[in-house]
Amino acid sequence: MRVTDNVRLWWAQFRYDFWLDIYGVGRRDRRDLRRELAGNLRAAAADVGMGQALLGVGGLRRLAHESSREIRRTSWSAGISAGLVAAALSLLAFFFLSLYYAEGVIDSGVGRPVSSWLFPFVGSSVEVNDQGRAGLEVSVSPGVLPLLVGLAAFVAVARPWRALRRS
Amino acid sequence: MAENDPQLLKGVLTMVLLTLLAEEEGYGYAVVVRLHELGFAGLAEGTVYPALTRLERQGFLAARLERSSSGPARKYYRTTAPGLDELARSRRSWEELVAAVGQVLESPAPGNERDTSKTKKEA
Known part of the structure; x- marks a missing residue:
């Protein structure tokens, strides 16, 4: 992956983590979800490129909201x-x-x-x-x-x- | 396959994922690729990934991490025994729904009946 792709991946993970935190997801769950997203984005980027991979995931706020439905806690x-x-x-x-x-x-x-x-x-x-x-x-x-x-x-x-x- | 209706897809996504992952385990992006190959071209990763997370939390999927040469470990999912039970239940509901909708679609629409009689008179 190119340096720019790594930066985009890092930035996506950062935003995803931010929204998961806002939605009250605990540190450990956040880390797991973030790593899973990174793994999937890397696989998708190798297939269709980082731009398309990020497009497929869509809004990270919405993704965080959907992924955290059953694990939200008091923050x-x-x-x-x-x-x-x-x-x-x-x-x-x-x-x-x-x-x-x-x-x-x-x-x-x-x-x-x-x-x-x-x-x-x-x-x-x-x-x-x-x-x-x-x-x-x-x-x-x-x-x-x-x-x-x-x-x-x-x-x-x-x-x-x-x-x-x-x- | 024609463009899928997102609302229809959302209703059957659980069943589709449980079926796919009962046949063969897979990680998030691989599942998306398989779905695209099967004709669900409009299904985005942003819909599939949270569904996998939700099904895992409900106990319908089990996950294991596997090292990847290209970065962080990948999370592979497979359908569990409760997942298979849920799949059987949702298949029954789906078959009942298809049968009911099929009956409605096969019955002649009132508008079509009128048109037919009109055509007969004209003839």
């Missing part, structure tokens, strides 16, 4: 990662919204402490105290929304009900 690690990323992104959004709010308070020159909550961060609070030359005090509390967003992402990705169904 705790992927769920935790997704939950942390989602919570961090919503915290970042809250941080930028708070800055925008503080900028508005400073521009208005209101001269006294102002506090509010920021939509859609239910339960959040932002207090801005512009003391002119003496400085600026901003205190923020993001509320429960980032936590809920993180939890929702965790549940969506980890699919914990699979663990319940198996037990």
Whole structure:
């Protein structure tokens, strides 16, 4: 096989493994499925060429989905990662919204402490105290929304009900 | 063979795979090639490989790894005893279905009857 064929084969295995992981297939099953696909792709490539071999297999996401129907499990690690990323992104959004709010308070020159909550961060609070030359005090509390967003992402990705169904 | 209907193929794929692998063991791509030679030209590898995996998990196929000179070991499948039972069951269902569909297809269609009588009158 040519170098380019080996690269294409490696890339196909990588994507297949990625989707199998997303669909909650364990490491050992993933390795077996990946090796089997590589063996079949090599045999097909020797017969019809790597391009045609990959075409025959079709979308690797669909293949991973079909191959993992009965071996999907709860993917705790992927769920935790997704939950942390989602919570961090919503915290970042809250941080930028708070800055925008503080900028508005400073521009208005209101001269006294102002506090509010920021939509859609239910339960959040932002207090801005512009003391002119003496400085600026901003205190923020993001509320429960980032936590809920993180939890929702965790549940969506980890699919914990699979663990319940198996037990 | 004319282009196969994917839905029809999906319904009989289990039976076809169990039959082929009862006759002779084979690995994924070899099975696809055999199916193509038998006339299932439209059957893609992406349909056959997951079906083999599923049948193995259900216990209808057994697998063994064999070293290959061209890369990773190949996984050879063969039909197991429960697979043969499943094959017998699906063959019975298939024969009943073919008989029932055959009866429907052989009975004259209402449209054709009308056309025939019209032709007779005209004559």
